Amino acid sequence: MKNIAVALPYAVSIRDFVNGGTFEALSSGGEFRLTIYTLNPDIPELEAVRAKGFQILPFTPYENTRLEAFCKRVYPQFFSDQMAYLQLTNADNVLRRLFGNGMSLLRRMMGPRLTLKLVGSVLAALNSRRHLPDQLTEPADLFIGTRSLVNSVDYGLVAEANRRGIPMLTLASSWDNFTTKGYFPFPTKGTVVWNEQMREELLALFDVEPDKIVVAGYPRARLLQERVRDTDPETYLSSIGIDGYKRFVLYSASYGELTRAPGHPIPLEYEGILSICAALEPTLPEDVCILIRLHPFSNEKDRALFATLPRCHVFVPGRADKYVERVMGIADEEHLATQLARAEAIVSLASTVSIDALCLRKAIINVDFDVVEDVPLKWSSRRFYQFNHFRDLLRTARLPLAKSIEEVVQFVHECLAGRHVRGVDMPAFERMYVPPNSADYPQHVRQAVKAMTND
Template identity: 25%
Template sequence: MKTIIISAYNTFISRNLFNTDVLKILKKEEGLNIVIFCPPDKVNFFQQFYGGPRVAFEGLDMDQFIRRPWNKKLYRLSFLLENSQYIKDQRLERYENNKNIAGYLNYKWVGLVSYVLSSILIFHPIYRVFDLFFSERRALKPYFDKFNPDFVFAADSFGEIDIWFMKEARSRKTPLITMVRSWDNTTTKGILRLMPDKIIVNSPTVKNELIEIHDYQADDIFVAGLPQFDVWLSGPTETREHFFARIGADPSKKLILFAPAGAVLSNTDWQLCQILKEALENGSLPENVQFLVRNHPQHPADLSKFAGDPSFIIDNPGHMTKAGDRKNIEFRPQDSEHLRNSIYYSDIVMYVATSLGLDSSVFNKPQIMVSFDGFEKKPYIRSVKRYNREDCLYNLVRCGGTKVVKSKEEWIMAINAYLKNPTLDQSGRDEIVKQHLYKIDGKAGERIANILLSFVKQF
């Protein structure tokens, strides 16, 4: 009997792994014990939805480790060795919040240091050695001693928590495989702090970024696709009539899905909804459309002024594992199905700063990226415009399958164009699938599980 430890501290791990064939296939392996480390307050939730024979959930509060000052410094140092557009904008934002001579000098100095450290590749392995040997490597030793794993799977290669599991595995010479959790992680989370034995990624784009930015060997990268989309091949899980009745939509009207930025990224989400409302009222948009507004799961915008408006259905997705605390959101199987149905029955998908463009491409939906701040004119660093310059969204837009709108006039024009002809930009959407989804064949979860099982059997 062999034992695998899996780290599951990010909200989206349940969506990416546990609601897919990955965990189902691993659970069927008779000679495998699965130990899943997670936040203590999520143990009961995970046990309820994902428990089974030979599956144990170990609650461990990792805040006690990651909040220690020295560990924070090591984590932040990793951002000096990556000079992506996202990280440059983060530095610029900090300067804007501290706009004085000292702030300016710090901004310029840090930018110069980052340029040098990220460009001269010898600094990358030097940092990794420094990070490994001057961190608290053995903090998880008692927990690993308890389960004595044969293999460790860190489900978030760039996670601030997962690095602790990776370091303990490396200290014990335990085989280690990791997964890049999201399409933006390679350009937003700093340099990869520890080189695992193998890495699983969801697309060729992420693979290329691992090679070019993080110095990882191509032969040790497995491109698997996105397992959360495997079941989407069969279409929706409920009829249109049932879905519309459940969310309170009018079945005689078209449905447009809109994902605003959320309260952390923008304070003008309500203005965007107001623009849509006014366009309906003045006839700029046809009267037979309605909007399903999918709020940010963890940082929802205040859209209370649209409550009760029959043209707007406000959706706050996910399940709170702590009452009233949206930061502790998990996605149950029914939550994943709700997103699936929401996109399938939408005629257009619109968003500000999200990965929803990938989801909508599975069902070949016309998509619009909103790149303006409602009724306001904001400087670049305060504007949502900056988000479509971030590396992942910029690469998505370059495929040609997403209309980027920079004013309310462009927005209304794009909506009307797609309502009239949904096949516009079809070749661009095909390119999105090729570059960012790899394969939509229903077998991504199976590929990931088989990679893990083959790796286990090697040792």
């Protein structure tokens, strides 16, 4: 039996690894003994782990020294010429822009592999000299990092595994990490990605060896497809305390804090939601309401911001715990799947919900405008569509964008009337973003773990 250490530092890690079925796939068959490391071992969402008798141990979030923090800020700049996120960040500062250009030139001279090796060696040396106590207290033949980035709270576990020579497998947990935060700079036996798009990013940006990339599928596809409640919209709305409506429009908010600008009391995205919904409400049939679904990073108090909208009802997913974002259990997965599947129309802002909606072949439109005039691009909601991950999705799948409130209203009414023509290139979307085998994601991870522990 092989010993596997698994880091679950964020609530999204728990979603993909436990809710999504990967834990079940690895724990069945008696081949692997798992030890889970997380911030709160007692959360109910890990009951499946406890029921099988595996250990769940706490770890202490990593705190950088000043020099480590500096190196981690510098590292992505090696790739700033290829990351739109960094180009926008550097744009209004001449020195930062020149620094990014210089670091990118240095990377082109050294090559991506040598650059990653250099960064990894520096970070490893800085960590080693601190002589921190070990936190991976149980035997491990393989360490699985579910959020292995240099700025993740589990960085201490990752650095320890690297220092002790424990082989590592990383599971990509977000589709934007490679093009906003960089690739893992420590040696790994492999990286599991969602799709062909992420595989191409690893090859093109970081020159990762092709045989070290495993395309396992979209880890949430099975949850979305299997967790839709067998109920009609009216009954579902009533189950969450919303009575008097037979249909609903879903407005899925992104992480609003990313649009918090100086001089504005609330995030610009929230101002947009208020303006769009205020314009949309009076035009809706009497049996239709708007369900505003907040992001898992949101605060329960944000609910009050939308109290002035009489036909809008706010849903806050998950619950607050020790994690950065709200923790979602199976019931929360059912709410997400059902809200997407039963909505008449879906409105969002550059969110992963776009992938979720298309998984269920639902019509979605993304808001590509600000309701506040003259917003600098670095605060604007529009900037997200220039980032590599969403720019590529738009180009590949031809997702519709709304350039005004009127276009959002028109889209919703077309959906309500059954007249909306999606125009999305579903074959291209499935080819690049949600492979047909996505429901088998847990088994693909299991096969990768088995191969890497049998070497």
